[in-house]
Amino acid sequence: MxxxxxxxxxxxxxxxxxxxxxxxxxxxxxxxxxxxFSLSTSYAVVIDGKTMGQISSATALNQAMAAAKEKAQQESGMEITSSYNTVETKINHSLFASKMDNQELAVLLDEKVEWLAPGATLSVNNGEYQFAVATEEEGQKVLDQLKKDATANLGDAVVKSVDFQEEVSLEAGNVKVSEIQSSSKILDEIKAGKEEVKTHVVEEGESFWMIANNNDLSVDELQKLNSDIVPEKLQIGQEISLTKLEPLVSVVVTKEVTVEETIAHSTEYKDTSKLLKGESKVVTKGSDGKKKVTYEVKEANGSTLEKEVVKEVVVAEPVTEVVNKGTGSIQISSRSASSYSGGNGTLSWPLSNNKITSPYGTRSRGFHSGIDLVAKTGTPVYASAGGKVVLSSWYYGYGNCIVVDHGNGLKTRYAHLSGFNVKVGDKVSRGQQIGRSGNTGNSTGPHLHFEVIVNGSTKNPVNYF
Ligand SMILES: [Zn+2]
Missing domain, CATH: 1.10.287 (Helix Hairpins)
Structure with missing residues (x-):
């Protein structure tokens, strides 16, 4: 008492x-x-400076700690050295303290005390991320696997170096037993990565595709991050989210890749009046060359950081193509059927003054399905023969276009017009004005493109005048 x-x-x-x-x-x-409430002396159990409860003797804590350590050791299979927390007793003079029994004490220690064992800490980016491993070997496994995965599937490339972009260290030392992870779990965590929050403000001339491409995202990925944005309706100044998951560690691989590349041949043009303007003739056939180029490529997590040519070997030199280019023209001053020798007189010329600048047939830019005639915008265009108008509207690259069906499988087409004088269904007679020439559709300047179509195939018009 x-x-x-x-x-x-x-x-x-x-x-x-x-x-x-x-x-x-x-x-x-x-x-x-x-x-x-015991009136005899009691002891406070103090963990990290904080009183957690009362017990009747100091030795009870020592025994409970020893038991808890033994239990942790058995559960973890680790050689436990000490507790991470400071666990001590303090004599308590409080009168009315309720005391814990041994079982309650064991539960308390189990909940609050963390145990330390010799292991290793894998630290990324100066400790921004830390992972506890049971052994240094287990930590090394993580690093080795990251490098191995980064260099898998490189094909014929020669790997020069594999490094981590971030500072990565592995240090032996005591680790918390509760935090120890297996190498495979740490690998998963590193690869799953963290969210990298980034936004981009749309600039003039940028497309959704360009923004995706410039940020190593696919259009689909970018669309997923910006579900409220319609790619076709981007506006200057609009904010686009580029937030994506980045691995915690970037593996930088430097490799050498050798690829075969084409050396494009050049083309040399020589003017000649022996050919009509727009006509051309290949004098020397050109051919592309070949070279083997070795690049040194530096990549981080698969995206290219640097690429430079380290070696170039020409396998085959290119051959320059030489092309004679026509400057000549034909002058025909009448649209009567007999003014051009060689024609069969079926059709009359579509203009009152007919000068061919580009004949029918193969030319440098591809096959020319008609003839081009000099015509200022607004020049009257006449039907080459009597017939029925079957088209009088915009028609793809032809721009404003008229087609007259003359019967017997013969049609004529008048393209790049600036105006129409007829509509579909109209009957027209030979020489009747049907429209005005122009520069609409796929045209590089005012002219009349005239076509003769026989049973669906174009023919050289000059044979029909
Ligand atoms: Zn043409």
Whole structure:
């Protein structure tokens, strides 16, 4: 019994017999109290400076700690050295402390105490990310696997070096047993990566595709990040999210790749009046050359950082093509059927003054399905023969276009027009004005493109005048 209790009883006795009843009740209360809360010295269990509960003896904690350590050791299979936390007892003079029994103490330690064992810490980017491993070998496995994965599927490339872009270190030392992870789990975590939040403000002339390409994203990926944006309706100043998952570690691979490339041949043009303007003739056939180019390519997680040519070997030199290019022209001043020798007179010329600048047939830019005639915009265009208008509208590269069906499988086409004088279904007679020449559709300047179509195939018009 402590001092206070003794003095209290002394006081009761001094009050004499009439106060006896009152004293008895007080003592009864005190005894009840003493049974519930120990009045003897107790010990506070203090973990990292914080009182967690009371126990009756300091040795109880030592025993409980030893048992907890043994349990952790068995569960982890690790050689546990010490607890990470400071666990101690402090003598407590508190009167009314409820005490934990051994089982409650064991539960407390199990919950609050972390154990340390010799292992290793894998640290990325000066400790931004830290991973505990059981052994240095286990940590090394993570690093080796990252490098191995980065150099897999490189084909014929020669790997020059494999490094980590971030500072990566592996250091032996005590680690928290609860934080130890297997190499495969750490690998997954590193590869799963972190969200890298980035936005891009749309600039003039940029397309959705360009932005995706410039940021190593596919159009699909970019669309997923910006589901509210319509790619065709990008606006200057609009913000686009580029947030994506980046691995925690970037593996930088430097490799040498040798590829065969084509050396394009050049073409030399020589003017000649012996050919009509627009006509050309290949004098020396050109051919492309071949070279073997070795690049040194530096990549981080698969995207190219640097690429430079380290070696170039020409396998075959290119041959320059020499082409004679026509400057000549034919002058025909009448649209009568007989003015051009060689024609059969079926058709008359579509203009009153007919000068061919580009004949029918193969030319440098491909096959020319008609003849081009000099015509300023607005020049009257005449039907080459009587017939029925079957087209009088815009028609793809022909621009404003008229087609007249003359019957017997013969049609004529008048293209790049600036205006129409007829509509579909109109009957026209030979020499009747049907439209005005122009520069519409796929045309590089005002002219009339005239075609003769026989049973669906174009023919050289000059044979029909
Ligand atoms: Zn043409």
């Amino acid at each position: 402590n001092n206070l209790t003794a003095r209290f009883i002394e006081f009761i006795e001094k009050q004499g017999a009439k106060k006896y009843l009152l004293g008895s009740i007080a003592v009864a209360i005190l005894i009840t109290f003493a049974c519930t």
